[in-house]
Amino acid sequence: MAEAIVPQTKQQPVGDKISLITGSEAIAVACKLADVDVITAYPIRPYDTVMQYVAKMVSNGEMDCEYIVAEGEHSQFEIVKHASACGARVFCGSSGVGWMYAMEALTVTPALRIPMIAMVGNRALDDPGAFGTEHNDALAVRDLGWQLVWVDSAQEALDTALIAYRVAEDRRVFLPCAISCDGAFLTHSQAMVKVPSRAKVDAFLPRYNRGDLLLHPDNPITVAPQANEDWLMEIRRQTAAGMERSPMVIREAYKEFAQIFGRDYGNPFFEEYMTDDADVVLVGMGTLSTPVKVAIRQMRAEGKKVGFVRVRWFRPFAAEDLAKTLGRFKGVGVIDRDFSLGSPYESGVLTSEVRAALYPAANRPPLLGFIAGLGGREVTVPDVRKMSDMVQQAAAGKPQPATTWIGLRE
Amino acid sequence: MGRLFAVEIVYRGIFQKTLAKNISRAIVLAAHREGKPGISFGRYGDSPERNGIPAKSFAIVATDDVTLEEGMAKYEPKEVDVSICVDDTLCKGVESWAWYGQQPINKLVKPGGTLIVTSLLEPEALIPMMHLKEQPYRLAVVKGTPSFSGLWVYKDDHTDVRILGAIAKVMPELFSLASIQETIREEEKKTGELKAVSAQRAFDRTTTVTVKPDQGNKEVPYTFKMPNWTEMREGIAIPSIARGHQMKDPDSGKMGGFQPERNTTFKKYLTRTMRPVVNFDTCIKCTLCWIACPDSVFDVTPDGFYDANMAACCGCGVCEDICPVDNCISMINETAFTDNASQWEAWRKDKPAYDKWLVATIANRPERSHGFRYRGQYEEQVPDMLKIAQQG
Numbered sequence: 192m193a194e195a196i197v198p199q200t201k202q203q204p205v206g207d208k209i210s211l212i213t214g215s216e217a218i219a220v221a222c223k224l225a226d227v228d229v230i231t232a233y234p235i236r237p238y239d240t241v242m243q244y245v246a247k248m249v250s251n252g253e254m255d256c257e258y259i260v261a262e263g264e265h266s267q268f269e270i271v272k273h274a275s276a277c278g279a280r281v282f283c284g285s286s287g288v289g290w291m292y293a294m295e296a297l298t299v300t301p302a303l304r305i306p307m308i309a310m311v312g313n314r315a316l317d318d319p320g321a322f323g324t325e326h327n328d329a330l331a332v333r334d335l336g337w338q339l340v341w342v343d344s345a346q347e348a349l350d351t352a353l354i355a356y357r358v359a360e361d362r363r364v365f366l367p368c369a370i371s372c373d374g375a376f377l378t379h380s381q382a383m384v385k386v387p388s389r390a391k392v393d394a395f396l397p398r399y400n401r402g403d404l405l406l407h408p409d410n411p412i413t414v415a416p417q418a419n420e421d422w423l424m425e426i427r428r429q430t431a432a433g434m435e436r437s438p439m440v441i442r443e444a445y446k447e448f449a450q451i452f453g454r455d456y457g458n459p460f461f462e463e464y465m466t467d468d469a470d471v472v473l474v475g476m477g478t479l480s481t482p483v484k485v486a487i488r489q490m491r492a493e494g495k496k497v498g499f500v501r502v503r504w505f506r507p508f509a510a511e512d513l514a515k516t517l518g519r520f521k522g523v524g525v526i527d528r529d530f531s532l533g534s535p536y537e538s539g540v541l542t543s544e545v546r547a548a549l550y551p552a553a554n555r556p557p558l559l560g561f562i563a564g565l566g567g568r569e570v571t572v573p574d575v576r577k578m579s580d581m582v583q584q585a586a587a588g589k590p591q592p593a594t595t596w597i598g599l600r601e
Numbered sequence: 602m603g604r605l606f607a608v609e610i611v612y613r614g615i616f617q618k619t620l621a622k623n624i625s626r627a628i629v630l631a632a633h634r635e636g637k638p639g640i641s642f643g644r645y646g647d648s649p650e651r652n653g654i655p656a657k658s659f660a661i662v663a664t665d666d667v668t669l670e671e672g673m674a675k676y677e678p679k680e681v682d683v684s685i686c687v688d689d690t691l692c693k694g695v696e697s698w699a700w701y702g703q704q705p706i707n708k709l710v711k712p713g714g715t716l717i718v719t720s721l722l723e724p725e726a727l728i729p730m731m732h733l734k735e736q737p738y739r740l741a742v743v744k745g746t747p748s749f750s751g752l753w754v755y756k757d758d759h760t761d762v763r764i765l766g767a768i769a770k771v772m773p774e775l776f777s778l779a780s781i782q783e784t785i786r787e788e789e790k791k792t793g794e795l796k797a798v799s800a801q802r803a804f805d806r807t808t809t810v811t812v813k814p815d816q817g818n819k820e821v822p823y824t825f826k827m828p829n830w831t832e833m834r835e836g837i838a839i840p841s842i843a844r845g846h847q848m849k850d851p852d853s854g855k856m857g858g859f860q861p862e863r864n865t866t867f868k869k870y871l872t873r874t875m876r877p878v879v880n881f882d883t884c885i886k887c888t889l890c891w892i893a894c895p896d897s898v899f900d901v902t903p904d905g906f907y908d909a910n911m912a913a914c915c916g917c918g919v920c921e922d923i924c925p926v927d928n929c930i931s932m933i934n935e936t937a938f939t940d941n942a943s944q945w946e947a948w949r950k951d952k953p954a955y956d957k958w959l960v961a962t963i964a965n966r967p968e969r970s971h972g973f974r975y976r977g978q979y980e981e982q983v984p985d986m987l988k989i990a991q992q993g
Contacts, residue, residue: 304836365835404836411841418837419646421701425830426837433835 207385214377215240217345217384218284218310218370221352222256223248224392228279229257231267235289236322237378238312242284264289268296268309275305276406276414280356280399283307286374287314290328300367301336302430303415304404306359307367308352312378313477313528315566323567324374326476326529330505330540336430338368338437339506341476345382348372350454351503353392357444360399363436373528375567376478387452395451437507460509462501463516465491469498471556471582472517474545475526476502479563479570483526486575497579502541510548517545518554522586524578526597528564536560536593557585563597574598603664605671606632606639606775607678608768609709610685611695613874614647614654616749617687621658623761624685628660628768631776631784637662638669644677646699650752653872653915655695662775681709683772685764688747688874689720690935692730694822696871703822703871705732707812712736715771715809719743719760721967722936724810729939733817739809743767745989746982747874756979757792758986759799766803778804799990825866850903851949857903863913869896870941873916875932877909878962881948881955883929890920890930900945908945934967 212220219241222230232242248254257274261267264285271281285293290311300307311329315321329339338359342348348370355368372378406414418426441459449455456462464480465487466472473483480501490497500516517523525546527539534543542560549555561578564570574597585591608628612621622643629639639662643649647656659677663669672678686692686706694703710716716738718727724740743763750756762785769778782800786793834840845861877890884906891899891907898914899907909920916935924930948955 302837403834404838412834412838413841415837416839419699421827425828425833428830429833429835432830 207387210384210386211381212345212384213240213379213381214342214345214348214372215310215312215379216244216381217349218352218372219244219248220384220386221349222282223254224387224389225280225353225356225396227256227282229259229271229274229281231259231261231270231281231283233261233264233267233285233289235264235286235314236312237314237372237374238284238286238289238310240312240378241310264293265296268293268300268307271307272296272300272303272305273406275307276303276401276404278399278401278405278407280360281307282309284310284312284369286312287325287328288317291316291331294331297332297337298335299415301433302426304365304430304433305367306356306365306399308355308359309367309369310352311369311371312374313371314374321566322374324376324477324528325565325567326371326527326540329369329371330529332369333506333540336366336434337506338364338366338434338504339371340368340504341371341502343373343377343478343480343501345377345384346454347456348377349384349386350448350452350456353396354441354444354448357396357448358437358440360397361440361444362400362402364433364440365404366430366433366437371477373478376481385454391451395448434507438509441504441507458512460502460504460512461516462503464499464501466498466500466516466519468496469520470496471522471524471579471586472498472500472520473524473526473575473578473582474500474502474517474541475528476505476541477528479526479528482570482572483575486572486579489572490576490579495579495583497583505541505544508544508548513545514548514552517549517556518552520556520586522557522559522582524559524561524582526561526563526570526578528570530562530565538594542594557582557591559585559591560594561597562594568598570598602671603668604774605668606637606662606772607672607681608660608662608683608685608775609678609681610658610660610687611691611706612649612656612658612687613691613749614649614651614656615752616653617747618643618649618656618752619750619755620687620748620761621656623755624687624764625658625660627761627765627781627784627788628775629662630788631765631781632662634780634783635776637664637776638666639663640669640673644697644699646697648698651698652917653874655691655697655871657695657697678709680711680714682711682714682775683768684710684714684716685768686716686718687760687764688749689718689722689727689730690747690874691871692718692727693818693935694732694871696868701825701827701866703824703868705734705822707731707734707738710734710738713738715739715741716812717741717743717764717767717771719745719747719764720936721746726936728812728816729818730936731812731817732822733814733819734812735814737811737813739771740812741767741771741807741809743803743807744992745986748986750979754979756983758983759796759990760986762796762800763803763990766800767807769800770804770807771809799987802990823868848900848903851946853903855903858901858905860900860910861897863897863910868912869915870912873914874935875916875918876911876914876935876938877916877918877920877930878933878959879907879909879944880929880931880959881906881945882952883926885926887925889923889925893919893923895919900943902945906945908943910943911941928963931963931966933962936967937962937965
């Protein structure tokens with residue numbers, strides 16, 4: 192398929208157009224390139240930047256899709272769910288409490304095997320009404336069958352959206368995927384993005400084929416009847432099997448993406464930065480990668496061997512792979528831009544997941560959890576240095592608190 | 602380990618939910634008076650808020666707490682000492698929302714256990730409806746019209762206490778007549794004394810007959826194999842039932858009419874307490890029954906009649922109600938029938954014989970008391986039932 196249409200572009204990624212766009216706009220551009228059929232919208236900051244840009248492209252005649260502004264997020268997600276059941280490629284998204292308002296629609300989507308792609312412009316959950324980024328919104332669906340991925344640049348946002356369609360719409364998976372973009376840092380700052388040609392995207396992304404699950408008069412089926420304890424275990428097991436097959440499909444998609452678009456993300460599940468010779472590493476998700484990388488370069492100049500592991504795919508969670516990687520170091524510090532009150536060791540969500548992933552590992556380095564950057568508070572370079580110092584102390588055998596709030600007025 | 606007692610009450614959803622609950626609560630309360638702990642519960646999966654759906658309540662009692670826990674450690678008992686069937690049409694079998702397939706009414710009755718049925722019929726008429734059972738068991742009839750009422754109204758016709766009196770007779774180890782009478786007096790402040798007398802009368806007059814392994818309906822109950830998770834279509838999507846097909850005229854062999862395909866895994870006819878009987882000679886082929894039927898029960902025959910398919914009908918009576926011709930469709934108590942055969946085929950085969958059968962069936966129709974039909978109905982029924990209660 193790919194070979195037949197654009198063999199030359201594999202060698203010529205420079206054919207891309209360069210645009211100065213935000214992370215949100217990059218996602219909107221991906222929707223255009225993927226020729227999405229139905230998009231639903233309901234305004235909430237920071238996600239609304241996506242719908243504004245989509246609306247602009249539709250009104251300019253650049254993009255052909257059904258664009259429906261719903262009366263609330265619940266309907267917004269329900270509409271695309273049904274459109275997807277009818278064979279349409281769909282897109283929607285939300286932020287913070289808007290995402291939570293859609294929760295009932297979010298819970299039904301994975302079990303119906305709807306490959307919906309949603310963008311979550313990460314936003315703190317009310318109260319108080321706050322615009323800034325926190326990851327608790329997207330993480331709220333982590334147990335339900337949603338694939339969850341975090342990106343840290345506009346380019347990665349565009350590329351990941353295309354990859355997400357490819358993975359979600361693969362019949363082996365058929366599960367929704369939410370792409371998390373940190374509010375403000377990614378949704379509202381513009382960067383140079385390589386926008387690929389439609390031909391490349393067509394080569395990468397097959398048409399959505401719902402097969403025997405298609406809601407259509409020619410394929411009479413009943414979807415989601417009442418089913419009690421006689422059926423629930425089997426239905427959940429089927430959804431679980433889709434998630435279990437997802438890592439293999441993600442790997443295939445990134446590999447082919449690199450071939451067609453000329454951008455190779457390496458390990459799809461997490462990015463490693465200066466880890467080759469590191470003594471200790473920090474782990475985190477999203478745009479806090481920028482201050483972390485800057486701080487690491489500073490510390491490296493001072494002879495401190497610190498590295499960074501940026502988790503992209505939170506669901507499926509690459510537990511074995513990550514545990515093996517983290518087992519190489521003398522200490523690990525996980526930075527959560529979220530909280531999980533009353534959880535083990537009062538940690539954030541990512542910390543608990545990493546700690547659980549490490550439990551069966553041969554090497555289990557000391558692990559510290561940090562709660563930082565809530566509500567969009569800046570994670571500063573000195574913050575990163577402080578966290579890194581604590582991890583080094585723990586690695587040297589000096590006990591440290593299991594969880595520390597960073598950047599808090601105390 | 603002490604002794605465990607299990608009683609099930611098989612009832613019709615909505616119409617008898619309160620009745621079943623009252624019986625199972627009183628069993629536990631009466632046993633409690635004798636120092637035996639117990640629990641009472643309705644099976645959740647039955648979803649009994651549906652007209653006529655067969656459903657079950659259970660009372661589990663033990664001689665001590667540890668033994669009771671043994672009985673509670675399962676979703677429902679595998680066998681019961683006493684099974685109570687509060688509507689005689691349930692003797693034909695039970696198809697619940699909670700499982701797939703048909704279960705005989707006597708399925709859970711222990712060898713030598715007792716099945717108590719409320720009915721105006723004699724054991725000889727009830728036994729042929731009930732499926733064969735490998736081990737002998739006992740059958741007791743509490744005489745009376747099966748007591749039906751609504752979800753929010755309760756028809757206090759003493760059915761509950763008469764059954765409780767019968768239990769004290771067939772299984773005195775569970776509770777004595779005195780214990781159940783004390784319970785009744787305490788639970789029913791106003792009518793307790795009168796109801797305790799009804800319990801006494803039922804106790805005095807309850808007798809049992811033994812049902813032997815060769816007695817009963819020889820039909821094998823239909824079953825359904827549950828697919829495993831890799832065999833099921835994903836996405837909670839199930840293939841729809843196919844549309845249907847034409848029917849063959851038994852005389853000319855010509856194809857015509859329309860018979861819809863029907864659900865093979867949930868047949869629903871055991872929800873039925875009455876069935877429509879059709880007079881094809883007076884039918885004007887107006888189509889109203891066919892249109893109004895909520896379950897697409899009517900097959901359109903090649904000669905343009907509407908034949909209510911008894912494998913699909915749940916007996917709601919909408920067809921009788923909407924039919925513009927007097928006595929063209931008559932709802933008749935389900936106990937009057939022994940099979941689900943096509944009425945239209947019988948009529949086509951031998952019209953005089955069918956007409957004779959029709960007249961006799963309607964003339965001899967047993968009392969029907971299935972749900973609320975008009976204001977004042979329950980007030981009319983209670984005195985009749987109390988008269989029966991007095992006679993035992």
